[in-house]
Amino acid sequence: MLSNKKKYIVNGNSGIKAQIQFADQKQEFNKRPTKIGRRSLSRSISQSSTDSYSSAASYTDSSDDETSPRDKQQKNSKGSSDFCVKNIKQAEFGRREIEIAEQEMPALMALRKRAQGEKPLAGAKIVGCTHITAQTAVLMETLGALGAQCRWAACNIYSTLNEVAAALAENGFPVFAWKGESEDDFWWCIDRCVNVEGWQPNMILDDGGDLTHWIYKKYPNMFKKIKGIVEESVTGVHRLYQLSKAGKLCVPAMNVNDSVTKQKFDNLYCCRESILDGLKRTTDMMFGGKQVVVCGYGEVGKGCCAALKAMGSIVYVTEIDPICALQACMDGFRLVKLNEVIRQVDIVITCTGNKNVVTREHLDRMKNSCIVCNMGHSNTEIDVASLRTPELTWERVRSQVDHVIWPDGKRIVLLAEGRLLNLSCSTVPTFVLSITATTQALALIELYNAPEGRYKQDVYLLPKKMDEYVASLHLPTFDAHLTELTDEQAKYLGLNKNGPFKPNYYRY
Amino acid sequence: MLSNKKKYIVNGNSGIKAQIQFADQKQEFNKRPTKIGRRSLSRSISQSSTDSYSSAASYTDSSDDETSPRDKQQKNSKGSSDFCVKNIKQAEFGRREIEIAEQEMPALMALRKRAQGEKPLAGAKIVGCTHITAQTAVLMETLGALGAQCRWAACNIYSTLNEVAAALAENGFPVFAWKGESEDDFWWCIDRCVNVEGWQPNMILDDGGDLTHWIYKKYPNMFKKIKGIVEESVTGVHRLYQLSKAGKLCVPAMNVNDSVTKQKFDNLYCCRESILDGLKRTTDMMFGGKQVVVCGYGEVGKGCCAALKAMGSIVYVTEIDPICALQACMDGFRLVKLNEVIRQVDIVITCTGNKNVVTREHLDRMKNSCIVCNMGHSNTEIDVASLRTPELTWERVRSQVDHVIWPDGKRIVLLAEGRLLNLSCSTVPTFVLSITATTQALALIELYNAPEGRYKQDVYLLPKKMDEYVASLHLPTFDAHLTELTDEQAKYLGLNKNGPFKPNYYRY
Amino acid sequence: MLSNKKKYIVNGNSGIKAQIQFADQKQEFNKRPTKIGRRSLSRSISQSSTDSYSSAASYTDSSDDETSPRDKQQKNSKGSSDFCVKNIKQAEFGRREIEIAEQEMPALMALRKRAQGEKPLAGAKIVGCTHITAQTAVLMETLGALGAQCRWAACNIYSTLNEVAAALAENGFPVFAWKGESEDDFWWCIDRCVNVEGWQPNMILDDGGDLTHWIYKKYPNMFKKIKGIVEESVTGVHRLYQLSKAGKLCVPAMNVNDSVTKQKFDNLYCCRESILDGLKRTTDMMFGGKQVVVCGYGEVGKGCCAALKAMGSIVYVTEIDPICALQACMDGFRLVKLNEVIRQVDIVITCTGNKNVVTREHLDRMKNSCIVCNMGHSNTEIDVASLRTPELTWERVRSQVDHVIWPDGKRIVLLAEGRLLNLSCSTVPTFVLSITATTQALALIELYNAPEGRYKQDVYLLPKKMDEYVASLHLPTFDAHLTELTDEQAKYLGLNKNGPFKPNYYRY
């Protein structure tokens, strides 16, 4: 089924003092009506911008005051007040986080080193809207080292690490973001990045499309100077393709979400590990011998199935696409319709990108103690709303874990209320974030430096050579040694010795 | 290398409100001198009795008073005060925990059902000393349902779930245990179980050997009436074999630790999952592409290696036993000496049961960010003491995670201070505990009902037929359907249709 | 590295009387100079047309006479003599082979059934040049059932099953092919298919490009009536892309080689099994514990690595492409340069599509008994020519197995003289051939029925919907049950309920 794409904010390293917290902070938000269509451009705020996040560690929050950052007067040590963060005094804590993250993002550090002579982003004025974490900070400071000026807002109202935002502000970056923004705060922050006297962005780095949307709506003239948009998320990319289709895209855009390296790490490799992690952290269950049905055999489904099979689970797969279905067969999974196994399975995992894959009817037929969770897209795959009926009792047994109890005593274990398990109940390794950040940096460099005419007003995939470059920057982590083509071999294959090495349609 | 055996106390189910807590409570204890030899009977308290535990959930503790339970006057609703727990009023909370555990321990519930007519433990007076958890409570109430009278103390000063102890006391079980006992409390509780007017135990259920040791020391005459000892732990079993060798064992003892079913679940199957869980919860690391060395290829090592290989790690193995070494080769792992790979690996895992497997010299040579942890026995495998030198800086970055920093800035990530990772940083599934508890119950029944002369003053393994029975009671969990021998086949094989099905030396 | 593509002729079922023969028949051909560039259109005969084949079973050959088929006068039972085969009297034997193959090619049989009303190929005049085997016969008779007229030649001088050719001739198909054609015969046969009075082809089905080349060279005017070319092989596709680049392609061509389903089965799934099969059949070696280096981590390399890892080998990988290299890391393989491990490995396997990946220098450094083989493309990957020097002794120890002996007694075990191991020393399952044949049939239908203008004078990939259709026709073999989108879901996803389900760049 459709590929899965998720967003995350994590402290994916062992060098942070923060405790893992399965925060219940999402509750409140869920009470707001969210009848906004998933793929509609017209909504006022992207759904992803209000998703919940686990591990959004903040070890200094408890001592914070309650004043809104917008009402505070703050200056960094150099006297600048062109930022708005929770508390500039937390900068030192944030700096330590950033330094630790730097150690685990060698690719960006290598980019900095190579850029010491040339400054490939000299003159670039980048406005960004992403999660604000230690890893993002490493990206931003790398862009700075490459010559760019940056202004930044958060793409999610919960995901900002206040200390990191403070450290960036202290270092001179105009950052407008804090944890727990209101919707009004959200747009205000974005506007503060864009609407500045004497400064106009010429590059956009977006995650979710909200920043792009805001400029389209409020400052369409800005696009005259903008050289390109780099967009990371499924949702944002979808919006861009719609704009393009409608003939309304007025600058080149780079879809970095679908680059090979990013896709494989975000989906296959990362989910292979996070499905186990998410299930263990929430339920302490044993995988051996369990019967599991995985809905969808895209990259995410492949990762989940491989991991669970390796741990001794018996895995069934459902699919709508006959090609993926045949792959599931060849990989040793029985391909079934959900109804065929729903009464017998111990775990149901959705990875489809689709909606209502697990319906109330399915939930009614599950056996006692069946665990239900979603690894796919957003929170549409399981029809959780259908469980909010009077005859069913909800019992919160642990953070992110609800028991839904039928009149006859049957309990279903629902994880993260049907939202993304990997986002809500596990963490994303820094290595995966490093891949993403490096891809974004290279896409910005490419769009900014591309000769006139190379890119038109369309949506592009990252050039294969760049994709290969991202990969090569991460090989040293594994002490991996690449072989070089000899001249004779390159000629024989009709390839440049430095790549790209594959035709565009190659599937990896 | 030597088989691994561990103890644990967990809330291995998703039906508990408690938060996962990586408690740092162990610190204090570790300051006490613990120069007690691992296998010495002469020590005053078994090492395992003061080990630390993760997930020792107690959701009502915060509101508790500080009075010692020994100084309190408490009665249960039936007027009995023959118990000593933290707070009898917590009984209701504990009862709910027990009820949830019952759902996940079908084997014991099946035993209760079968025992409704006959009472195989009628007349049995069992004194027990184990971790006191919801799972133990299910065991104790099962023993009661089978006809036994029980008195119980805790085998570890930290592991008691106070609510569960209260629920047992409320239900009429004389329980003497609370979380956070002093060493004096520890022995006092045991004594209160044994030293009762008008009641003398005829069966012992021990975990670690402290109870047995106490009776040997204080009330040796009691053994005249005792029909047998059932011992679960490696340490306790070792003590029993020593007694036997010295000709001092005066009743039959059943070593349930080495039953096939228990071994495979405690070691191979459980560790296959908990190595991943423990590493993820502490470090959020990515397994793919990492180089790992696993010291020891016994059941625990086999489980660790299989899991990490399946997750895409590159695994090296060290061994002292050529047979296990050859197995490692055939399973696809390079067999090396630790020195050969110590500079290149990202993770070092010990599973040997040995001491000083990882020395300061090894630690000095590891690369920056190398993770070091122990899945083996106790805390002897990594020479942690050698790291307590002035030139090294310790930095606690997370609960159970220390960075040890060399003068040149190199950091080693030490987990759980070298204690058991699976005990300290992950949980044990209820299913595994169910296997153990069922094995204990059947061993008690066997020893209690054995005709005179079947067992002498020696240490016995659980009869194979009982071992098979434990397994068969757990098959329904997996909807697994056993095939029965026909009469003709049984005759052909020379087997009884009901087992045992294998010779004693069969290796599974 | 480059994807692997191979051709094969097999009796991939258990219903054939033929013995497996590791024929040494290739020897002779190899003596002819073959300095023809691999990708040159100018050569007189494609290299693949003279490759060797294992299992080219022919149980009646021994009794055959030596007369050239071109000199024989033969008629089928209906009086037609428009064919040229070894011996029309073998038709009955061939028919039985075809019937057995029909049982294992349910997809083509399903196509026949669906075509009973409509005849999607009515009016089609197809000239074909492929291996002539039972599986091809099922394809040809399916094309016939769909309304097409066919004329057929062999694309390889060794691969024709004479009995099958006879059965097709008896059934009225003008077939011109026999096992052991000379080069002159080869072109004569092709010419007889094309150069017919009163019949002109309007569709081409080619495998290797020789037929297409012949028409280009001899009958360029024919292209006026030709609606399209369907080409299966890597080589043939390469030729077509070259023609297209040079602006000389005058009809639409369908590259069925790169369809998803075909690629995955030919490369990943098939090689995962045939690497084990080929090594076992030739050397009877044990895989457990062996150190193996696999050069190239494309689909073929991935399949080889996965299989050997699963069997307990320790696998190293070499790569030139950083993306594939990173995949190898994440899948748990050490990425090395060949020189780093060449002294220690037990097996060297090439899967690159490149040339001189294993050089004489590498061979000199291998340890005694090292096995060297090629799963990649053609016979270029191992520099076998460099071993034909006076100081080395060649010893043929078994069919397809040579010992090359160094002066110091060291022996290298060279398989299939560096030609494709999977082609020479194992068989291809009928299921894989069924996928290919179905893909070819659907491509012919598509091109033949496409409305004017859908396809221009260019090379096209099989439309995704057709690719999905091929997959769906093979699902019943596995009793696999596909899920259908509801209307609501299809709308949500923006998809047609019948597919295609993925964007073109999706990587599976």
Place this chain on the structure above:
Amino acid sequence: MLSNKKKYIVNGNSGIKAQIQFADQKQEFNKRPTKIGRRSLSRSISQSSTDSYSSAASYTDSSDDETSPRDKQQKNSKGSSDFCVKNIKQAEFGRREIEIAEQEMPALMALRKRAQGEKPLAGAKIVGCTHITAQTAVLMETLGALGAQCRWAACNIYSTLNEVAAALAENGFPVFAWKGESEDDFWWCIDRCVNVEGWQPNMILDDGGDLTHWIYKKYPNMFKKIKGIVEESVTGVHRLYQLSKAGKLCVPAMNVNDSVTKQKFDNLYCCRESILDGLKRTTDMMFGGKQVVVCGYGEVGKGCCAALKAMGSIVYVTEIDPICALQACMDGFRLVKLNEVIRQVDIVITCTGNKNVVTREHLDRMKNSCIVCNMGHSNTEIDVASLRTPELTWERVRSQVDHVIWPDGKRIVLLAEGRLLNLSCSTVPTFVLSITATTQALALIELYNAPEGRYKQDVYLLPKKMDEYVASLHLPTFDAHLTELTDEQAKYLGLNKNGPFKPNYYRY
């Protein structure tokens, strides 16, 4: 279920000119009535002595004359005629085979080297009855180098490699064996080994128990001088245990069949590979997506399941033993009764050691093209006799492959007529044979040199230290580096630094 044990004769290396032959030679023998009970001592000839063998290569046989060896007058080059082989002139061919085998049996060669000073078998007079192959020859010549005198017969009427027998005779070993002995020949040869003037054996090396049986029956007095019996096979061991039980065993016997190393290699590791090999060589089937039921989850079943799962098959397991059943669950296999899946599976594999596991009723219900084969013990597991009924048609489609055809056209593919697939249709790697031969040599040394009283008239397992020694001798093959205990560690563990390292009940 019961452990599997098999015998084999192979040319398990790539250095032999012989072709793989799927000989049909067994047919004839199968016509003889074989109603002899499997485990009866009273039968005149052991069943295993007439089992069939694949790959019993003999490249010079075709030119042989038909005279019985018993009627020939032959002398070796030193003038001795104390032997009886097919043709002494084939000695040179045999010697080459032996030399190649020596290269792959480093453990025996190491034993020879170490024995150059001491001769641990000086004075030993060993009478042996085993398969006579190049590997056996390496064993015999090693025994000679260690000081022993040997006389040898074949334990199977088909398995002798005539050239090897000739080479041994030429080298002075009194060998009495040829391929294709009659039953009378068989006993005559054994008698010629035992019944010699002026020579009386003091050690027995047996494989199947026929030699032991013969001495018991004909020369019971010989046991007075015999120091012990070393027996390799399941059948022979069973006979010995029966003798022991009946109080009739008059010398110590060593059961080398159940040593850890031998068991794991013969069953788990070897079968993991040979199940794939056997199925491929006979049917060319594709494993991916196939549904398979494996009857029995002992070591053999575990090996088969692991291999097929790794190749993408969906595997079900049947078991009678609840412990093995639970292992199957935890390893990810659904545990079923055969009837539950018999209609849907593509392959049925028996590994039980039991009889009539697959009955006619099961066979009647299988689907078309279902493959049925046996990896277990002997030929009892599948009720093949039940298929010899008039309404079913047998069609031999390939050597070792029969189609059994039902009246409605359904075909079952029966492999090796229900005999052992791994014995009949695949080969055993020399490495496995090396383990066995080394174990036999060490057992002989141990029994011969044991001080009076160490062994009584009973059946013993190989001492663990010897078992470990066998393993250690094979580690260099894998370049595996064993770690040595420090003095401190050995003391801590209470172990000798040189082993044994495990208690006897350790399960590996």
